[in-house]
Amino acid sequence: MIRACGPLTAAASVLLASGCGSAEPAAGLPELPPPGAVVAAAPVTVAPESDSDRLRDRLLSDADLPPGFTELPPRADVGTAPAGASPTNPVECAKVLTPLGAQYAGALAQAATQFAGPNFSSIDIDAASYPHDAVAGAFSAVQQLLRRCVHYSGADATDIPVEYRIGGLAQPPAGDALASFQMRATSDGLTLGSSVAIVQVGSTVVQVAVTAPEAVDPGVLSALTDVQVRRLDGVAGP
Template identity: 40%
Template structure:
C-alpha cells in the first residue's frame, strides 16, 4: 500500500523501511569478541480480508473545494498531534545534489497495486483541488493526510476506486528506489468499530497494511473518508501500530475540518 510517508505511497513506505533497516543495523556498543544473539522477530499476525463498505452517493448540494490553499488549510496541523511529533517540510530536490540523478528502481507487481495508499489525487485524477501534509513521530512513526475534492459524483467514484484497490491487492510486492524487495499484505481493520466514530452523512472505511523488507516489518493503518465532495485519507505507519485512539481521533478531526 502505500505508505505512509510523505503521502502514503508504496514507494514512500518502502523508504521508511530502508531507514528502519539502517537504524536497526547501527549500534553504540563497543566492539567485542563476544557473539550476541539477535532478537527473534515477532510472530506474524494474519490479516482478515479487507471489507469494503457500500459505495456512497455524494449528498445533494455538496460542493467541491476549488482552491488548493483553502483545502490545505483544512488539513491536520502539528497542534493536533501529541508531543514528540514534528512536521515534514522537505525542500524540492536539488538536481545537482549527489544521488539526485541516480536510477529510480522502484516498482510494484502487479503495477496497478501502486494505487494502494497513493495520494488520492494521483490514484484518481480529475479532482478540482488537492493537498497533503506529513508528520513524523517517535520510533520512526509517520502520520500522513491527503485530500482531493471532485465535482459531481467524482468523490464517490474516487472512494469506490480506493476500496477496489484495497480489495484487489490483498498481497503484492515491489522494490524501493534502490531495487530492494518490499512485500505488502492488505487486510481488514477494526479502527472504525464502535458508535460515533463516523459522523452522520460521512462514509468511511479502514484498512491495515503490513509492509516487510529486509526482515523489518511496518504496520500501516489507514482511514479513508468521504465528506461531501471531498475524499481524505489518514495513514499512520510505525514499527509498531500507531496508537489506535490517536488515529481514530485524528480521522474524526480531519472529517470535521472538511465540513466547516
Template identity: 65%
Template sequence: MDGVSRGFGLVLVAATTALVAACGSSKSAAPAAPDLPPLGPAATAAPVTAVPITDADRLHDQLLTSTNLPPNFTMLPTRSDALAGAQDSPTDPAECAKVLTPLGAQRPGSLAKASIQYSGPNFSSVDIDAASYSNDAVASAFSDVQATLRRCTHYSGTDATDIAVDYRVGGLTQLQAGDAATAFQVRTTSDGVTLHSSVAIVQVGSTLVQVAVTAPEPVEAGVLSDLTAAQVRRLQGVPGP
C-alpha cells in the same frame, strides 16, 4: 536499504527511515507475522448536494495542523512530487503502486487536492491527503479506491538496491466518521523489518480524505479514530481541536 518506498504512498515516505535504520542495525530474522484480517464490505458514498471545494489552498488549510497531533510530531516540507504520486520502483501487480498514494493521484479528475506529512518519535508518521471531486464523481472515486485495495491484498516490490519489499493489506474495525468511511491496514516488510500502517478514507461532502498512521508496531485503534474525527471536523468547519 535506501528509499524503500517513496512511490508507494505518502505514509511510507517518512517511515522509510525506520527501515534504513533498523536494517543497518540488525540482520536477525523476524518471526513470521500473523495473517491480517480480511477487508470488510466496501463502503458506499453518501449523496452530495453541497458545493465542492475547487481551491487547493483552501483544501490544504482544512487539513490537520501540528496542534491537532500528539506531542513531538513535526510537519515535513512539502515534496514537489507528493500530489503527483511519483514512484521510484514498480510493484507486482503494477496497479498496487497506487495503494497509499494520494487520493488525487489514485483517482484522476479531482477539482482540488492537498497533502501534509508529519514525522514523529520512534520512526512514526502521520500522512494526510485530500481530494475534492464534482458531486457526480465522488461516489465512483470512493468506489475505485476501495476496489484497488481488494485487488492488492498481497503485492511485492523492490527498493533502490533491489531488496525485496512485501506488502499485505487487511481489514480494520470500520470507523463511523464523516458521511461515509472505510478503514484498512498495510503491513510492509523488508529484510526482516516491518512497518504497520493504519488508514482511514472518509467522505466529507464532495471531498475524500485519507488519514494514515505508520509505526514500527501495530497502531492503536484510538489513535487513528481520534485523528480521523479531528480531520473530519476541520473539513466540516467545526471549531475547536
C-alpha cells in the same frame, strides 16, 4: 511513511536496513483479517471545494497531533505518483497509499501534509475534492484497488525486496462514509505497519494514515480522523 509508489521513504528505508523494525519476525505475525465489503459513498449535498490552498488550510497541522510530531515541507507531487519509484507486482499496486488525486483523476482541488514522529513513526494526510458525479467513483475505486492488492511486492529505496499485505481494520463511523484498512510491509524479517482511514466529507475524500514499527493503536487513527473530519466540516476546536 510506507508508500507503495515509492515503497519506503528515507526514514522507513533506514529503519528496515538498520534492523530497528518490529522485533517479532514476520513469520510470527498473525495473519491480517480480510478487507471488509466496499463502502458506498453518501449522496453529496454541498458544493465541491475547488481551491487547493483553501483545502490545504483545512488539513491538520502539528498543533493537532500527539507530542513529538513535526510537519515536513510541502509535497511537490500531490496528485501524482513520485518519479523514479520502484515497480510493484502487480504493477497497479504502486498506487496504494499514493495521494487520492493520483489514484482517481478529475479532482477539482488537492492537498496533502506529512508529519514525522518519534521512532520512525509518521502521519500522512491527503485530500481530493471531486465534482458531485465523481465522488462515488473515487471513493469506490480506492477501495477496489486495495482488494486487488491484498498481497503484492516491491522494493525499497535501495532495491531491497519488500512484501506488502493489506487487511481489514475496524474503525468507528466518521464523516459521510468511511472505509479503513491496515497495511504491513516486511523486509528481511522486519516490519512496518500502517493504519489508514479513507473518509468522505461532502465532495471531499480524505486519506489519514498512521505508520509505526510497532502495532498502531486503532484509537490514535480514529481520534485523528475525527478531528480531520471536523476541520473539513469547518468545525473549530478539537
